[in-house]
Amino acid sequence: GDFAEEVDTLIIGSGPGGYVAAIRAAQLGQKVTIVEKGDIGGVCLNVGCIPSKALIQAGHKFHEAKSGGDDMGITAEKVNVDFSKVQEWKAGIVNKLTGGVQGLLKANNVNIVQGEAYFSDENSVKVSTDEYNSQTYKFKNCIVATGSRPVELPNFKYSSRVINSTGALQLDDIPEKLVVIGGGYIGVELAGAYANLGAEVTVLEGEKRILGGFEKQMAQLVQRRLKKKGVKFETQAFAQSVEESDNGVNIKAEVKGKEKSFDADYVLVSVGRKPNTDELGLEQIGVEIGDNGLIKTDKQCRTGNKSIYAIGDIIEGPQLAHKASYEGKIAAEAISGESSEIDYLGIPMVVFAEPELASVGYTESEAKEAGYDVVGAKFPFQANGRALSLNDSEGFMKLVTRKEDGLVIGAQIAGPNASDMIAEAGLAIEAGMTAEDLAMTIHAHPTLGEITMETAEVALGTPVHIA
Ligand code: FAD
Numbered sequence: 380g381d382f383a384e385e386v387d388t389l390i391i392g393s394g395p396g397g398y399v400a401a402i403r404a405a406q407l408g409q410k411v412t413i414v415e416k417g418d419i420g421g422v423c424l425n426v427g428c429i430p431s432k433a434l435i436q437a438g439h440k441f442h443e444a445k446s447g448g449d450d451m452g453i454t455a456e457k458v459n460v461d462f463s464k465v466q467e468w469k470a471g472i473v474n475k476l477t478g479g480v481q482g483l484l485k486a487n488n489v490n491i492v493q494g495e496a497y498f499s500d501e502n503s504v505k506v507s508t509d510e511y512n513s514q515t516y517k518f519k520n521c522i523v524a525t526g527s528r529p530v531e532l533p534n535f536k537y538s539s540r541v542i543n544s545t546g547a548l549q550l551d552d553i554p555e556k557l558v559v560i561g562g563g564y565i566g567v568e569l570a571g572a573y574a575n576l577g578a579e580v581t582v583l584e585g586e587k588r589i590l591g592g593f594e595k596q597m598a599q600l601v602q603r604r605l606k607k608k609g610v611k612f613e614t615q616a617f618a619q620s621v622e623e624s625d626n627g628v629n630i631k632a633e634v635k636g637k638e639k640s641f642d643a644d645y646v647l648v649s650v651g652r653k654p655n656t657d658e659l660g661l662e663q664i665g666v667e668i669g670d671n672g673l674i675k676t677d678k679q680c681r682t683g684n685k686s687i688y689a690i691g692d693i694i695e696g697p698q699l700a701h702k703a704s705y706e707g708k709i710a711a712e713a714i715s716g717e718s719s720e721i722d723y724l725g726i727p728m729v730v731f732a733e734p735e736l737a738s739v740g741y742t743e744s745e746a747k748e749a750g751y752d753v754v755g756a757k758f759p760f761q762a763n764g765r766a767l768s769l770n771d772s773e774g775f776m777k778l779v780t781r782k783e784d785g786l787v788i789g790a791q792i793a794g795p796n797a798s799d800m801i802a803e804a805g806l807a808i809e810a811g812m813t814a815e816d817l818a819m820t821i822h823a824h825p826t827l828g829e830i831t832m833e834t835a836e837v838a839l840g841t842p843v844h845i846a
Contacts, residue, residue: 381515386412388714389504389518391496391659394421395700396691397524398480400707404522405487407715412516413484414506416495420477422526422692423700426545429476431568433469434548435731438575442608450770460576462553469548492516498660501684520686520714523666523674524707525659527652527692532560534620535648540628541621544569547647554578554644558630560618562589564730566649567601571732574608581641583616583632592697592728593736594744597793600773601732613639621646654693678720679713680706688713702726724788725809729798734774737801740789740808743779752782756814756838758830760794762845765825771795778804778814778834785813785838796827803831814838 388404390397393415401413418425437460445458484491492514494506499515507513529543537543542550547569553576559566562584574580582589582605589612590598602612616634630641654672661668665684667675674689676682682689688710691703705726712719727739743755756778766772774794780787790804807817817835822828836842 381513383503383515383517384412385517386410386490387519388412388711389414389516389521390524391504391521392421392524392526392655392691393419393480393484393491394524394526394691394703395423396526396703396707397421397522398484398707399704400522400524400690400711401489402483402487403708403711404714405489407711407717409520409711409714411487412490412492412518414492414494414496414504414516416493418477419484419491420473420480421524423703424476424480425473426548428700430469430473430548431544431565431572432731433472434465435568435572435575437465437469438572441577442575447770460553462576463551466549466551496659498664501664502686518686520688522680522688522690522707522710522714523656523659523661523682523693524689524691524703525655525693526703527654527698529648530651530653532618532648532650535560535618535646537648538623540623540644541646541648543647544649547573547645547649550645556627556643557581558583558628558641558643558646559649560630560646561649561651562586562612562614563649563651564590564592564732566647567605568731569647569649570610571605571608574605574610579609580605581611581613581643583618583630583634583641584612584614585617587614589614590730590732590736593730593738594742594791596775597736597738597791600734600793601730601736604733604773618646618648652692652698656693680710680721681713696723697726697728699726699728725805727801727805729801731798734771734794735797736791736793737797738789738791739801739805740787741779742789742791743777746779746788751788753788754780754782754785754814754838756780756834758834758837758842758845760827760830762833763825763827763830765827765829766795768825769795776800776830776834778817778831778838780814780838785815787812787814787817790831790834792830794827794830800827800831803828 387410390413494508496504499505503517556579559582619631622629667683680688690706692698709719730736746753760766760772760774777791779789787807814835822832
């Protein structure tokens with residue numbers, strides 16, 4: 380065996396959970412080692428949030444350039460997309476960010492170890508650096524942040540034509556035809572991006588509607604807009620099998636009880652993500668894992684083993700980068716003896732579709748279910764001058780406030796820039812603000828931000844710009 384190296388805090392995984400935890404732990408004076416078997420930055424920076432938003436933006440640019448100005452009398456001819464340039468540009472962004480994270484880790488004196496970690500006992504982790512070599516690290520505390528991977532459907536083995544989100548982000552050409560299995564946010568975002576880039580897209584969704592995590596009315600806006608772009612939707616559709624040929628795939632699916640067949644260049648399977656908790660040796664050291672593969676943790680992200688913490692996609696809650704980072708800070712602070720605890724209410728959820736969808740805190744029906752007596756106030760983007768001048772005025776904001784005192788406990792936004800606008804509602808929740816606080820905050824005119832102010836005024840019963 381090798382000689383164990385002693386470290387204070389060992390972190391496994393360098394995604395938005397792990398790298399943020401590493402930096403915060405170092406800031407608090409811990410000696411930190413981070414182990415990564417793949418690329419620094421994890422799924423989010425390399426094959427998730429960042430490259431997907433870059434691809435979506437490329438789609439927008441292309442679509443806007445071609446026909447975005449039609450209503451205003453602006454037309455363009457010969458608009459082209461050089462997809463290899465798009466991919467190069469996207470890779471440049473990823474490289475800049477992952478390089479930045481490496482720099483930050485080094486600046487904080489975090490020791491970076493490249494290799495795959497496995498728990499050899501309660502206080503040590505063995506890291507295989509290559510086929511023949513390994514190094515053991517003995518830790519005082521460990522934060523597990525190993526993230527998740529795409530689920531594979533039994534009859535859809537991944538190949539060059541049966542792809543997951545990673546493959547979909549790395550295509551060499553824009554497909555002529557793309558079938559997407561799964562209408563969750565990842566499937567919907569990528570469907571939108573490729574539809575904008577000119578692909579003929581079909582989405583197969585098992586449920587009665589897409590985007591199950593969002594209110595029906597919000598999901599409908601997205602579905603309607605995608606349909607206008609030519610995206611086809613098959614709901615209550617269950618993909619059964621796929622046949623590959625040299626230049627494409629044929630998918631058989633049961634749609635509302637009837638067999639249907641779909642031809643495409645690629646089939647993107649996006650039916651959920653599975654936590655990477657099965658190959659770490661966790662069970663033998665007192666870390667409890669549920670049937671869903673998720674690690675059980677307390678409010679400080681501590682597992683059943685008191686010196687081991689778990690954060691991000693491998694624990695309960697939405698699989699989102701900012702949730703992983705938030706938990707990373709809490710775990711690092713807990714190790715330093717601070718009393719920080721998780722409070723999930725303020726974690727926003729965003730879908731980068733058209734229109735963008737965003738939600739934070741309770742929806743009206745969730746609040747009622749939780750026993751709150753609430754006011755659900757709604758304001759349309761149509762009544763906002765900035766939205767009209769952007770030529771993008773489809774959507775609405777909803778604010779959920781407690782009836783007795785006006786406390787803001789939730790908000791939902793569907794509309795342009797919903798992803799940025801939701802931050803103000805999140806702040807209101809975190810800071811314990813009321814509808815009156817939002818309504819009394821002076822917002823610049825003309826901005827989309829005024830929508831938040833006006834929705835709060837609806838909640839108070841005194842809206843100025845709707846009757
Ligand atoms: P990960 O980012 O998955 O990182 C885990 C790291 O651990 C990996 O680098 C892995 O190599 C490493 N690792 C695993 N096992 C070991 C081991 N045994 N030893 C060493 N290293 C190991 N979220 C958002 O909030 N907004 C978005 O817009 C968004 N878009 C997305 C788009 C796509 C296409 C996808 C796939 C995901 C998207 N997500 C988005 C989700 C987001 O990427 C994840 O929630 C986030 O990356 C989870 O962070 P994490 O730190 O838990 O794990």
